[in-house]
Structures are given as structure tokens and as C-alpha cells.
Amino acid sequence: MITIRHYRKADAPRVGVLIADTYSEFNLSYASPKKRAKLLGPFHYARSRQHAHRDAIAQALRAPVILVAEDDGEIVSVLRGGRKDKQRIVLQSLFVKKSYQRQGIGRKLVERFERGCLRRGATAIRLLATLYAIPFYAALGYKRSTGVRTGKSFQGTGFKYQPMRKMLREKESR
Ligand SMILES: CC(C)(COP(=O)(O)OP(=O)(O)OC[C@H]1O[C@@H](n2cnc3c(N)ncnc32)[C@H](O)[C@@H]1OP(=O)(O)O)[C@@H](O)C(=O)NCCC(=O)NCCS
Known part of the structure; x- marks a missing residue:
């Protein structure tokens, strides 16, 4: 059975392997080994x-x-997220192990994250989607906020991403 919980420091090595494998296969397979390492x-x-x-x-x-x-x-x-300012939250990254994809786990994690954001008074979530993940975020109600951009990933350049956002509720008027 799938359970969702908060990360603990001791998880780092296992989460690191999950991210390395999933990111390499689904998002970086186009890059040469040298470029991928960066x-x-x-x-x-x-x-x-x-x-x-x-x-x-x-x-x-x-x-x-x-x-x-x-x-x-x-x-x-694993899902990582944080606050950009008082009302806007950033979903920084999300990875689901290959053999567990398309079973609703990504959706569950994002929905749990969104509920936490709502409780803390956020009105919107922003994220930089990998090109692979655009249909996933679109299925969850995220909209493209600009065209595709090219930027950095760690020491590597030329990484394409799609800025997206979702309004959680209208800003309260005073
Ligand atoms: C993108 C990712 C997180 C989705 O996680 P997931 O657990 O497989 O997604 P879910 O099963 O919750 O999918 C929910 C819905 O999103 C859509 N969706 C998910 N993956 C999709 C895909 N590969 N192609 C098209 N639609 C997709 C579908 O509508 C799906 O509902 P359905 O399965 O009932 O049709 C996962 O594929 C992944 O880790 N990809 C590689 C890393 C990555 O790109 N992460 C994003 C970083 S910002």
C-alpha cells in the first residue's frame, strides 16, 4: 500500500538514487553522458x-x-516545494519511480501539497515543468504561464522547461 509522509534526513541516499535514475531516464536521455553528468x-x-x-x-x-x-x-x-512569498508557492520537483508511474501517485502527492498550501493561505502554485511532465500537470489543472524556456540544471545548460501555474483561489479583496 502506498503511504505518504514527510521526508526524514536518513532518506537522502535513497531519494538521491530515485531522482538520479528518474531524471536521467525521463528528462535527460537526450544529453551526452558528459552533459548529463553536469x-x-x-x-x-x-x-x-x-x-x-x-x-x-x-x-x-x-x-x-x-x-x-x-x-x-x-x-x-518525492515532491519538494517551498514558498516564494506570502501567497505564492513553488513546487520545485516531483519524481515517481518508473515502475510506479501512471498509478496516481504523482497526483496524490501534488494534491496533498496543494492542500497544505491552501491551509497556509497560498493563492497560487508555480512550477517549472520538465517537457515530459507537461501533460501530467495539465491534467491536474496547471496552465502554461509563458512559452518554453531554456535554462540551467546544476552545472548544465540548455535544459528546457515549461513555466506553469495554478490558481488555488482568488486573492481575497480587502
Ligand atoms: C510526471 C510524473 C511525476 C507523473 O507521475 P505519475 O505518478 O506517473 O502520474 P499520475 O499517475 O498521478 O498521473 C495523473 C494524470 O496525469 C496524466 N499523465 C501522467 N503521466 C503522463 C504521461 N506520461 N503522458 C500523458 N499524460 C500523463 C494522466 O492524465 C494521468 O491520469 P491517468 O493515468 O488516469 O490517465 C512522472 O511521470 C515522473 O516522475 N516523470 C519523470 C520526472 C519528471 O518529469 N518530473 C517532473 C519534474 S517538474
Whole structure:
């Protein structure tokens, strides 16, 4: 059974491997190995046992809100998010392990995140979707807020993303 809980520091190595594998396969498969290593940043070393590599991954994962989905103790998804200002929240990243995709886990995590945002008074969520994830976010009610942009991912350049946003409710008028 899938359960959702808050991330704990001890999860970092397992979450690092999940992100490295999913990001490489679904979002970075177009890049050469050298370019992919740059785009992966610290996650390139997700299977390393060196302290410096593990610390860099734990650091890269830091975010005000991190939720994980577990199946019988295995972490199969992670969502990271945080606050941009008082009312706008950013969904920073979401990954679902390949063999668990299309089972509603991504939707569950985003809906749980949205409920938390609403409770804290947010009116909108913004995100930079990978091109792969555009249909997913569209299915959850997110709209494109600009055209496709090209930017950085860690030390890598030329990464394409789609800014999207969802209004959670109208701003309250005074
Ligand atoms: C994008 C991602 C997070 C979606 O997670 P998921 O758990 O597979 O998504 P869900 O099962 O909750 O999908 C909900 C709905 O979104 C849409 N959807 C999800 N994946 C889709 C895909 N690959 N193509 C088209 N529509 C998709 C569907 O409408 C789906 O409902 P349905 O399965 O009943 O048709 C997952 O595919 C993933 O980790 N991708 C690689 C990493 C990535 O790009 N992350 C986004 C970073 S911003």
C-alpha cells in the first residue's frame, strides 16, 4: 500500500538514487553522458558512499516541504516545494519511480501539497515543468504561464522547461 509522509534526513541516499535514475531516464536521455553528468549535478554521484557526495545530495534536497511516497518501506516518489512569498508557492520537483508511474501517485502527492498550501493561505502554485511532465500537470489543472524556456540544471545548460501555474483561489479583496 502506498503511504505518504514527510521526508526524514536518513532518506537522502535513497531519494538521491530515485531522482538520479528518474531524471536521467525521463528528462535527460537526450544529453551526452558528459552533459548529463553536469545536468544531474550532485545526483550524478547518487550511488557514491563518499561523505562529500552524500552531503552534497542532502544539501541539494533541502526544501521547506518534502513529501515522499512509500510502498512497503521503499521510497517510490518525492515532491519538494517551498514558498516564494506570502501567497505564492513553488513546487520545485516531483519524481515517481518508473515502475510506479501512471498509478496516481504523482497526483496524490501534488494534491496533498496543494492542500497544505491552501491551509497556509497560498493563492497560487508555480512550477517549472520538465517537457515530459507537461501533460501530467495539465491534467491536474496547471496552465502554461509563458512559452518554453531554456535554462540551467546544476552545472548544465540548455535544459528546457515549461513555466506553469495554478490558481488555488482568488486573492481575497480587502
Ligand atoms: C510526471 C510524473 C511525476 C507523473 O507521475 P505519475 O505518478 O506517473 O502520474 P499520475 O499517475 O498521478 O498521473 C495523473 C494524470 O496525469 C496524466 N499523465 C501522467 N503521466 C503522463 C504521461 N506520461 N503522458 C500523458 N499524460 C500523463 C494522466 O492524465 C494521468 O491520469 P491517468 O493515468 O488516469 O490517465 C512522472 O511521470 C515522473 O516522475 N516523470 C519523470 C520526472 C519528471 O518529469 N518530473 C517532473 C519534474 S517538474
